[in-house]
Amino acid sequence: MIEVKLFAYFRENRGKVVFVDYYEGIKVKDIVSDLNIELDDVSIILVNGRHQTLETILNDGQKLFLFPPVGGG
């Protein structure tokens, strides 16, 4: 199982947290596509708090956080 936390407008109609079944070789982009999020809309990808990319292969039990482009200061 992979816990996926969504932020900003990714939460609309999807909620804050989604659990995804793990399978060997599952990549970040597979989950993003299954959630009907455009790949280009994903700006920050964190796996267990570390920056990763759409191509990152996930391990069972990891936490994936997805953010659209946002800024501040």
Added chain:
Amino acid sequence: MNCYNGKILRINLTSQQISVEDLDLDLAKKYIGGRGLGTKMLMDEIDINVDPLSADNKIIYIAGPLSGTKVSTGTRYMVVTKSPLNNFIASSNSGGIWGSMLKYAGYDAIIVEGRADKPVYLDIEDDQVVIKDASSLWTKTSEETVDILKKDQKNVSVLNIGPAGENLSLMAAVMNDTDRAAGRSGVGAVMGSKNLKAIVVKTNNDKIPTFDEEEFKKVAIESAKMLKDHPVTGGGLPTYGTAVLVNIINSVGSLPTKNWQESEYDKADDVSGETMADTVLVRNGYCHHCTIGCGRVVKMDDKIIGGPEYETLWGFSADADINDLDAIVRANYWCNEMGLDTISTSSTLAAAMELYQRGYITDEDCDGVPLQFGNSEAIIEWVKRIGRGHNDLAKLLAQGSYRLCEHYGVPEYSMSVKKLEIPAYDARGIQGIGLNYATSNRGGCHVRGYTISPEILGAPVQVDRLVTDGKAELVKTFQDLTAAIDSLGLCLFTSFALGADEYAAIYSAATGQKITGAELLEMGDRIYNLERLFNQRAGMTPEEDTLPERLLKDAIKMENEASGGMVSRLDIMLPEYYQARGWVSGFPTEDTLKRLGII
């Protein structure tokens, strides 16, 4: 040069003398305006060893060449003075509309010197300038002051201090347009020390002629389009404001919690930008000429008011262990009303809460409102108490966290650099921002070199937040570009979408002084070095380029999955940074100063 009025208004409050002088345009070519030119003018004007709260200190309100022009965000101004908090350079930046109005009224800067013998305010309507009695305004809050001085007039903007500035709090801000603040370094106390309550600017003019109107219109439209098309300035910032960072920074295990004793806050989402958008948010707010609209307009009871920024949310939530958004909105409101900087005030309250936790501050000191982590009543009541100087503890808190913690013999609990509180981003989990904090000329500040963009947000490119490699050059570049933007009169947020070349094109079309992006960065480098020279002459020591001990020695707890085990490796980055700057032992060499044309 176009976009400069070429005029400085000088007000001597001791002699009540008012004069108008020519701006030195050769200096403007070197130091642009705003932060850069203001620093140069201050250095030339004051004895560097002056007591900041004496009549001999001066306070300069200065716009940039692009303030008041129609380029997006062209409105900002700087308050430049010698800081009473740390004796170093203070230059605090604000949006709103006051900076544009100063330009429209016919001035680039106002220099205020001396001290009035009773409360006064300045009433400026174009070339009519009058020093007026402010006795009836003294003790009024910021909003009350603005309402009284604006009456029902149009085309008027009121810069002012609240009770905190009157009471010489070293966290006092200079306010304008009710909820905009030139917040940091205690600039409000300098105004208060001069018995100057407000500066009213009224004018019906609204034009700043540019050098090449056609070209300027073209680059202004292009830059507005770039801001609109960029996902951050066209999407993330207008939709969620800066508050969207609460969840992101917490997700990388770098949201300082309980006065930085921890770096993760389990209730962060309760006070996030997303929660704000779903609850208290009414609409987004815009400064003059801004096309981004990052401001939050929120509801408090039946009142529509300015809402908290990310750093304010952090300071009153995670840092104080409070997840009550309504209380935070109120604490932010009362900071604005009292004229208090929200970063320094919230951080000082968090430091006080740690002192209470450790038994240094007692219930007796707290007069019925315990300064206890998690007590939402405390952040509201103590903001008012600090502003009004309620009791001995409130008066001590008003001096900022460094003096507070030093009073109890434990300055290490003050999370500050050069006595200025550092905000919202843990320097252990984000290495570059720690180097920026340590080397910021005004002290602990995130907006002098906002490396959060590349280290967390991936803009313009993602860099590894946990390593030290390359951070020296990164910090220097961000600091130099920021110094130039702050001097132009634009908002730092434009830099998510615009680069040095775009700023240079806008400046060139506006002023007629043709420069490249590389030359603009060199101007920023010059300004940064000038500020450092100010600090050196004012008595700064190299040891003050450091971070609180907690960040250098106490590793983030291992249960923090994202950043556990990390400390700041300032020891590695600082020598690399000095080398990149051409500094030895923290200060520019003669060669560096000559190369940049400073001496």
